[in-house]
Amino acid sequence: MSSLAETAAYDVRAVRADFPILGETVNGHPLIYLDSAATSQKPFVVLDAxxxxxxxxxxxxxxxxxxxxxxxxxxxxxxxxxxxxxxxxxxxxxxxxxxxxxxxxxxxxxxxxxxxxxxxxxxxxxxxxxxxxxxxxxxxxxxxxxxxxxxxxxxxxxxxxxxxxxxxxxxxxxxxxxxxxxxxxxxxxxxxxxxxxxxxxxxxxxxxxxxxxxxxxxxxxxxxxxxxxxxxxxxxxxxxxxxxxxxxxxxxxxxxxxxxxxxxxxxxxxxxxxxxxxxxxxxxxxxxxxxxxxxxxxxxxxxxxxxxxxxxxxxGLGMDAVHARERLLERRLRDGLREIPGIRLLGDTADPSVERIGLCAFEVDGVHAHDAGQVLDDHGIAVRVGHHCAQPLHRRFGMTASVRASTSVFTTEAEIDTLLDAVSGVRSFFGVGR
Structure with missing residues (x-):
């Protein structure tokens, strides 16, 4: 997987310190917020303004x-x-x-x-x-x-x-x-x-x-x-x-x-x-x-x-830098999900010319999206589950709901890896695919 160390034009650790909610814990785990496509977290400067x-x-x-x-x-x-x-x-x-x-x-x-x-x-x-x-x-x-x-x-x-x-x-x-x-x-x-x-x-x-x-x-x-x-x-x-x-x-x-x-x-x-x-x-x-x-x-x-x-x-972060970093996070996420048995990505392609933001929606074979989301939440990982206000598109891919993970300016490689590890255990948790 590609490293972001040489591509990040801003210090993600410093950025994370700007978001007070990232210090919270969920179910005994540090919060990993991967639901920015639904609503983003707010830095101090916004709250203060x-x-x-x-x-x-x-x-x-x-x-x-x-x-x-x-x-x-x-x-x-x-x-x-x-x-x-x-x-x-x-x-x-x-x-x-x-x-x-x-x-x-x-x-x-x-x-x-x-x-x-x-x-x-x-x-x-x-x-x-x-x-x-x-x-x-x-x-x-x-x-x-x-x-x-x-x-x-x-x-x-x-x-x-x-x-x-x-x-x-x-x-x-x-x-x-x-x-x-x-x-x-x-x-x-x-x-x-x-x-x-x-x-x-x-x-x-x-x-x-x-x-x-x-x-x-x-x-x-x-x-x-x-x-x-x-x-x-x-x-x-x-x-x-x-x-x-x-x-x-x-x-x-x-x-x-x-x-x-x-x-x-x-x-x-x-x-x-x-x-x-x-x-x-x-x-x-x-x-x-x-x-x-x-x-x-x-x-x-x-x-x-x-x-x-x-x-x-x-x-101030630079939108080109934001996109470059999130693009690499997306590749890390998408490549990792492809390697997990029983995971189906919506609209997946290996064509590198297809430009994306840091967002992936996927289905876990044999497990409803809401159940998969609950397992991730037990690990402190916040994702979106459901049809994401896009029912016709889900119907196009033959499903009613999916799990969606989406990154933001504060997302780290370690958080992506924690998500991938948690997703890899979802099917076994429900006794599916043994």
Whole structure:
């Protein structure tokens, strides 16, 4: 197995000291946290940033004229600028949401409202994004439910047709099928940057090119790429993208919708109320420009401050270094799992050109995923078990649930080896395969 000693650009021991929860024990064992794809742990700088804001600068943003309110507003907007910089964007391209699910639903409902208006003859600036009966929305077979169900609902509302790009047995997308599917009736192409089950980095440039040739809008689920890859969303060419704070060392309750300015300017708001208007009469309202027009009501201010601290922390490590280290951890994990009898990896391939993040999902022959997870938990190892909000993909591989191990910036080689040792004993623990 490859050693990380010469490839790590940061000291993982120093990084581990930044995460207070890693000092905990579970069932008498030191905690080994391999569930970062579900939710990440938070370093001191994130916890401190949120607490310090609440202790010293807490006030309503964009609403008060007093000094504290002005300071809070500046801090809030500085956080937007920090997060924008992290993904290569401008602040006006960043919309705060409560999470990636909310961001993706915002887009789907906004397009749905445009479509309903167009059906009734409304002359809206967003009319190019309206869906009509028979128009097509293309997703992939590997999507998280948050990037599938909103499009199912939108198709049902507009009488559009939902189509999907299949995956090969090795988990890679069938790009020949994608070329056939994405055509003159395609209006939206929505896909994940990285599969939350397979860990595979999808060919964004290829899919964006197909969508652009068809004149379709591209929507990227970047939840599993933002914590692990250097991101430049404008350079990727996507029209819209979503990611969540809690998966990238940040707080809960904060997410981001990135959008190209012309797209955000054209789409109408979904939630309405205070803080997103210019003029309101009893009969009419005029809205602020993007991103504020999408940010009605009370904002997740301390959470935004915490997320800004998280992206600064990641940037300080260097995202290229983060990915390089986690890529080697993934190989160590995947190679080790291949050697254990009775383990079936989802979407496995020995092709080194397939890029992945540090994530593997697998099935233990003869043992339900939840039972396998319990054995690992008895060893202090936290993994995810279930369908990972990706039932169609599991069904594609003929299973209902799997065990998923996912790494983060603090994961060590020794932790991977401890996991592999524990997994190797699962079947014998249940008397399977003797």
């Amino acid at each position: 949120e607490r310090m804001f609440l202790e010293h600068a807490n006030a309503a943003v964009h609403r008060g004229a007093h000094t504290l309110a002005a300071e809070a507003t500046d801090t809030f907007e500085d956080a937007r600028a920090d997060v924008a910089r992290f993904v290569g964007a401008a602040p006006e391209n960043i919309v705060w949401t409560s999470g990636a699910t909310a961001a993706l639903n915002l887009v789907a409902y906004s397009i749905g409202n445009v479509s309903v208006g167009a059906a009734h003859g409304a002359d809206a600036a967003a009319s190019p994004y309206a869906l009509h009966p028979g128009d097509e929305i293309v997703v992939t077979e590997a999507e998280h439910h948050a990037n599938l169900i909103p499009w199912q609902q939108l198709a049902a509302r507009t009488s559009a047709v939902l189509r999907h790009i299949p995956v090969h047995d090795d988990g890679t997308l069938d790009l020949d099928a994608a070329a056939d599917l994405i055509g003159e009736r395609t209006r939206i192409v929505a896909f994940s940057h990285v599969s939350n089950v397979l860990g595979i980095v999808n060919p964004v440039a290829h899919l964006v090119a197909l969508a652009k040739d068809a004149g379709a809008l591209t929507v990227l689920d970047a939840c599993q790429s933002a914590p692990h890859l250097a991101l430049d969303l404008p350079a990727l060419g996507v029209d819209l993208a979503a990611f969540s704070g809690h998966k990238m060392l940040g707080p809960y309750g904060i997410g981001v919708l990135y959008g190209r300015s012309e797209v955000l300017d054209a789409l109408p708001p979904v939630l309405t109320g205070g803080s997103m208007v210019t003029t309101v009469t009893l009969d009419h309202a005029e809205f602020l420009p993007a991103p504020q027009k999408f940010e009605a009501g009370t904002q997740p201010v301390s959470q935004a401050v915490g997320l800004a601290a998280a992206v600064q922390y990641l940037a």
